[in-house]
Amino acid sequence: MAENSPNRPFTSHESISPSVVDGCDAVQKEPVRKSRESVFKLVNVSMNPSDCVVTAFQSDRISYVPTVIPKNNFLKLCRFAASGTLIGTTSADNSARIFGLTDGKKLSLKAKIPLGDAIYDMKWFSVKAEREIVATTAKHHPIHLWCEYGARYATYRGINHLDELAAAYSIEFSSDGTRLYAGYNSCIRIWETDRPGRQHTSIKTWGFFLYNFNEAVMLQISHPPEYKNTGGQKSIVSCITMNNAFPGVYAVGTYDGNVGFYSDRTNSLECMFPSESTGITDIHYSYDGKLLFVALRKKNEILCYDMRMPGSLLYNMIRRFTTNQRTCFEIDSAARYLFSGTSDGELVVFDLGTEANMKFPVFSRKVADCSVPCVSIHEGEQPMVTLCTGERVFPLPCLEISSSSDTGSESDETSYCERRYDDDLNNSLQLWCF
Template sequence: METGKKRELSIPDVLDNDHGLAGREGEQQQQEQERGEGGGGEWLGWARLKFDEPPVRTHHFYRQFRADFSSSTPSPNRSNFLKGIKWSPDGSCFITSVEDNSLRLFDCPVVDDGTQVAYDYASGEDSYNSKLVIQEGESVYDHCWYPFMHSSDPATCVFATTTRDHPVHLWDSISGQLRCTYRAYDNMDEITAAYSVAFSPSGTKLFAGYNKAIRAFDLHRPGRDFEHYPTLSGNKDGLPGIISCISFSPYNGLLAAGSYSQTTAIYAENTMELLYLLHGQLGGVTQVLFSKDGNYLYTGGRKDPYILCWDVRNTVSILYKLYRSSESTNQRIAFDIEPCGAHLGTGGQDGHVHVYDLQTGQWTASFQAASDTVNGFCFHPSLPMAATSSGHRRFFIPETDEERIVLSGSFLTSFALSMAFILCLLLVASKYDPLWIFLHVLATYISCSTKATCCHPYT
């Protein structure tokens, strides 16, 4: 990917508060822009990216996600894989979600002289190690960065995570320490886990998606205080199912939420009034994303090969569909829009990243990013680079005769004990029949002389 000279953008002013977190209330940051059809207008602060030539892979990370993948003996992390990747808002680092319930933070790879050097596959080594590893207790459902995060202000360097059977956590991206937790309780007064999280554009609230409900936490008041907004009540129209993803419009005060019931809803952020219900996804909705001008909404689902484009000003029909290879996977396959808003990039099961022109909805380019499922794709917020994550769950089956699992001993022991029980019943019925005595002695001999053995390839 190539780009012209980038114009400097001013970093938004951020005000500290008593809790050490930065927030902004009231007016949102206003930026000049040129709006185009399909949400593809070029932002005045950015130059358009060009996709005439395939990008150069400059960095690669693999080995640190596995304990010992080169050994003939499988390691505990042999089936580990990446589930997603997201750049920080200031572009100084990116975070990855991993199947082993961990999140790894990597610094942004910066080349001082501005040259692009291709990754040397012959070395087989990772480009560099993660600077921070955070271990969660259960599987990570979702994570998101604080919108005004900037490395020059440590108070803003935080991100939120939600995991199975745990409350929402707010982590310090510098020290790796847990800042605070946000807990939601069900009708039985038990902690219920959120399935999705997203910060409001003002940075003052944290929205979390639950089963048929959205809860909003005040970022500066951790604990169990929250605002509860049911998405489905009574016989009224609403958003059923688990709220799997949340996204905010950058300008017009709208909130979009997707659910696994193949439905997307658009709300007014300040009142949470339901405005539109969007139907058309073939699978459960896994991502919703507004265009840079806020006039268009893009939705994608699992086991659904199409990303749908909606005009929020006229939601009667779908504007166009963008194809990606995701027909046979329940994985979340993320897509992203470049900073200038002209193109959308998405991964897929075929290992390719496909890029589409958002003005026309036409395919622009594609390139091979991995030999596995590309489940994460994210443009850098200011530099001409992008990051991908790939992988899917695998089950390893022994291939040689020496690795077969042998359970003959334990099977014979169980068989002998069963025979002894049956013969006891025959004892009552036959009243010491000579044939029964012979069988009883034989079964006793087998049960005493047989030793249980279990040969496992990992021991």
């Protein structure tokens, strides 16, 4: 999106090559980007997880009758904190949970945060590496920051044009932690993290735009002329990711299937291209900002785009996902491996270093009999992967098992009986060591 210019300082991932003088004018070489080595080793991985938490997600039964089926408290998200000692989760009971990681690689519940409504997103925020703070956004709620023990730390309120509170669907912190970005319906709102309260900047992702072909930027105008044009991203902002190679630049995915690019300089849409789906659930940059990875809703593939030519598809990664869940994946800092789950209950890993237009997993492990919607990684002395399992069950589990065969076929009764207990729902948080 941006080119090197004499006035722009080189970022940390670039190195300036010396000029080559051969009796003629000096020739400046292109900056060399050194490749990194991944800390993850895909050999000799244990067949069983280091720990698996199930009881913390078992819901209370409505009745003490032993035949009553429990509520399906399936997990939605799981996130590693930057330190690797905490893991945050969200589940269908509208509660966020924080788990601590012991020296023996065991998980223990530290706090349960009930929010009362469906939780849309959760992200960790490290405050000068002194404490771990987690941000949550839920339906009819502002954005809250919580400490690891469940105490509320700060609140950020997104106020719409009617001066009413609006709930954010996605959240993301800037690379340096000084700003908080939140996605709404056709809108992005921004806060300074040290100043909670009302947002200081609002960016409309859909509206009247005037395209300046000389500057190649979409300029939003309040009073468009007669040749106005309506465009942009008209949908819920489902995910936001920061470009660590170019601070202040970030990509936005929406449920209309478009990928847009914004910057703190213009606070407007600068570039946009459509994806191959009607919805985007997760999006990530590579460490050097040259690649963008996009997960699509209810699609069996993850797409990789070349950011030197936005919209140019490099390759796609095939993994099965047939549910309507929000699928989240992660990439290691070396941009060597991509970790994802499948709707068949598998943890899969793709090798991004191979050259192919269509990539298939180089590692897969069966971890559950249901969907794996979210995967999170931690790169430390002991590389770890945490994942959550669970999915919505259709039809909804009935409250009592009827012995009469008049209510349904034998196969229907069997499927209900198989989901009578909590263990049959396969809702769990798992920790794997690599």
